[in-house]
Amino acid sequence: MSKSQGTFIEINLxxxxxxxxxxxxxxxxxxxxxxxxxxxxxxxDPVKIAAFLEKLKVDYFAVAYTSxxxxxxxxxxxxxxxxxxxxxxxxxxxxxxNLIPTLYSFxxxxxxxxxxSRKKVKNYPVHLKINTGLNRTxxxxxxxxxxxxSINNDNFIKVDGIYSHLSSSEDKLEFDFTQKQIxxxxxxFKKIIKNISDKPLVHxxxxxxxxxxxxxxxxxxxxxxxxxxxxxKLTKSKSxxxxxxxxxxxxxxxxxxxxxxxxxxxxxxxxxxxxxxxxPLGHADGISRLYGNNNGFVYIKNKKAPxxxxxxxxxxxxxxxxxxxxxxxxxxxxxxxxxxEELAESVGTISYELLTALSHRIERKFIN
Ligand SMILES: *Cc1c(COP(=O)(O)O)cnc(C)c1O
Numbered sequence: 001m002s003k004s005q006g007t008f009i010e011i012n013l014x015x016x017x018x019x020x021x022x023x024x025x026x027x028x029x030x031x032x033x034x035x036x037x038x039x040x041x042x043x044x045d046p047v048k049i050a051a052f053l054e055k056l057k058v059d060y061f062a063v064a065y066t067s068x069x070x071x072x073x074x075x076x077x078x079x080x081x082x083x084x085x086x087x088x089x090x091x092x093x094x095x096x097x098n099l100i101p102t103l104y105s106f107x108x109x110x111x112x113x114x115x116x117s118r119k120k121v122k123n124y125p126v127h128l129k130i131n132t133g134l135n136r137t138x139x140x141x142x143x144x145x146x147x148x149x150s151i152n153n154d155n156f157i158k159v160d161g162i163y164s165h166l167s168s169s170e171d172k173l174e175f176d177f178t179q180k181q182i183x184x185x186x187x188x189f190k191k192i193i194k195n196i197s198d199k200p201l202v203h204x205x206x207x208x209x210x211x212x213x214x215x216x217x218x219x220x221x222x223x224x225x226x227x228x229x230x231x232x233k234l235t236k237s238k239s240x241x242x243x244x245x246x247x248x249x250x251x252x253x254x255x256x257x258x259x260x261x262x263x264x265x266x267x268x269x270x271x272x273x274x275x276x277x278x279x280p281l282g283h284a285d286g287i288s289r290l291y292g293n294n295n296g297f298v299y300i301k302n303k304k305a306p307x308x309x310x311x312x313x314x315x316x317x318x319x320x321x322x323x324x325x326x327x328x329x330x331x332x333x334x335x336x337x338x339x340x341e342e343l344a345e346s347v348g349t350i351s352y353e354l355l356t357a358l359s360h361r362i363e364r365k366f367i368n
């Protein structure tokens with residue numbers, strides 16, 4: 001029994017390898033794997049995770065923003081890094097660090113060609129993003145002729161990839177919509193490829209796409225959440241093992257009488273005598289106030305302890321009246337057994353948000 005370790009995030013690299021191998025087992029040998037390490041590698045640790053995946057021979061990495069990609073390069077990551085949302089002001093940084101920008105509009109395409117020409121570079125690899133219905137970023141499929149003309153007009157860029165993003169790959173009820181996205185994407189990339197000289201990689205699947213749409217893996221799949229062993233509730237796969245667990249310990253125990261309150265604004269009032277545990281984890285660590293007042297919970301000695309009162313900035317309190325435990329005992333917020341998905345659902349969110357909200361203040365420990 002570990003005593004008084006404070007709060008820490010444990011990252012299990014053997015589980016990471018297991019998930020990576022499992023995802024590879026779902027795709028053909030020819031299909032490449034792009035590991036998404038945006039948002040601090042889903043709250044874990046981007047450089048350590050990327051270095052480990054590089055050893056496992058992952059093909060590509062992707063991040064959301066240029067600054068995230070620069071960190072990977074500064075740490076010595078050598079594999080291609082795709083930036084989903086590079087932003088115009090960062091385009092020369094993209095070239096400086098040999099990163100692959102996503103070009104998703106004519107404005108971005110022109111900005112990028114401008115940057116490339118000023119640097120006297122030619123055939124710089126880019127991925128083109130096509131909007132097939134998510135309506136977030138991407139060229140309209142109506143503009144495909146104009147896009148082809150622009151690609152063929154000069155030799156500033158080389159089309160290394162063409163991709164799109166699914167809106168509902170985890171949702172069986174939206175199966176028809178996803179199929180429509182996939183066929184619109186197929187029609188569009190075929191037309192582009194037929195009319196340009198480059199041989200781009202085409203890709204559309206995120207983790208749930210890999211699991212639910214085996215015919216749409218194309219040349220590469222982009223996996224984030226699955227590599228970390230989590231999922232959407234609707235694509236829960238028993239074969240994935242959560243890589244990240246969040247643990248803490250009980251700092252102090254109070255015995256309170258009927259009518260006494262707990263925490264700020266007295267939002268919890270004891271109806272009977274209660275045993276209350278204080279845990280060094282708060283909203284500044286990424287556990288939102290929404291988890292307070294009996295919504296969220298933690299596990300102590302394999303028993304569920306509801307979070308009572310308001311979550312403070314640095315601490316929260318749980319009801320341990322029915323648990324035989326003492327100060328210093330281990331607290332599990334989530335791990336392989338007690339799922340992050342279930343905790344996230346208790347406040348109407350998804351594991352993605354719970355994980356990526358975990359603050360950098362929490363110590364990360366690696367086990368292999
Ligand atoms: C975040 C993201 C992914 C990864 O999705 P998961 O569901 O975590 O596998 C893939 N592609 C794009 C464009 C993304 O923004």
